[in-house]
Amino acid sequence: MPVTRGFTGRRRPVSREGRLPPGQHDVGDGWPVLTAEAEPHLRDDQVSLTVGGLVTSTTTWSLADLQALPHSTYAGDIHCVTSWSKLGTRFTGVSLDLLLEAAGPLERAAYVVAESVTGYTTNLPLEHVTGGRAWVVWDHEGRPLPPEHGGPLRLLVPHLYFWKSAKWVSRIELTEVDRPGFWERYGYHDLGDPWTEQRYVGDA
């Protein structure tokens, strides 16, 4: 593989060694904004989340309903396919396990499609949003999640590239077959595991 003459690069601090997936760089305290569409500005009382599709009872929560459920905090790292990672950050919301339990996935449900108020969609295997690995969150570092980062409410699936963590999420649809979402139709990987660099269609 070709070496770029004169490039030495900036090595990461040893304390953060092992936390950056391949090809990622640490943005430190920064948090880049990347959005494909015009950003919606929703009041808290305009926010609701529905879990539907292959469930025994389609269930809708207002933001206030969600905030009345037991809270759950994720403290850890997030990774964007555009190669930035943000390490050691905190989000608070509710675990998706709790919401799925309320709606009752049918036996044959195997995937979810997360939908945003903008029409943005992203697909995930059901097993990747259960077992304490996915949340809907309204709080970042103790403050309301700002609109440019998906506030008032976004999905958080931090073990996958961050386009899977749909901003302004309004619906989680359970499906039997995998239905590619927005970026997935535009050439991004179906799953998006940062540790194996599943960035684009065709990556292993």
Place this chain on the structure above:
Amino acid sequence: MPDAPLAGTPEIPGAWTTGTLVDVRRDGRLAYLRLALETPFTHAAGQHCVVRLRAEDGYTAQRSYSIASAPGDDHLELCVEVMPDGEVSGHLHDEARVGDTVEVRGPIGRWFTWGGRTPSIAVVGGTGVVPVVSMLRHARTLGTGERLRVVAVTRTLAELPYADELLAHGAFVATTRENRGDRVAATPYPDEVAPLAAGVERAYVCGSPGFASYGVRLLGEVGVRKDIIRVEQFGPTG
């Protein structure tokens, strides 16, 4: 934003290929780079690619850059703005020279693209002009330049990448820190943008996150529907 997937098979970004710098031009904070790719790929106007630099010991760093060259150009052209402490942009701006090699992967992004025919407006700021330069060059090839109206916002004309090319195309350039002719320094006024937005079927906004919010708002003020706006944002991500 719900939108049917593009017709045909989405082009899959290829494997990493080696790019050799065949031209490097520096202008203030910008570096214009042209690369010959070992395995060339065909991009659509508006797409980006990833550039990866590799040190002697195998350490690598990679960043995404919009493509300025037109589809069909023999070389891949990028315009890189040097970021404070930019690990990749700093190297490309300060150190890179003709004959050096980097790794390149692309094309990426099937959303922020223009096929050359849909009547469109683009509102761009800073290096956000780069993907639109590819669109303009594509339009010149097709002879459809009148279908892409461009509003470029910059502090001064000297800081605007590809300023001459944009002006030659007939872009409306709003300078915010210097007067130009009779126009007093200011961001674009709705009455300056409205005639350009009339009848468009798609809108593109590209720039920093702050600029993107502004661009979307401006388009809204002149009656462009939110669901036809496609946004590309970038930031100083190191």
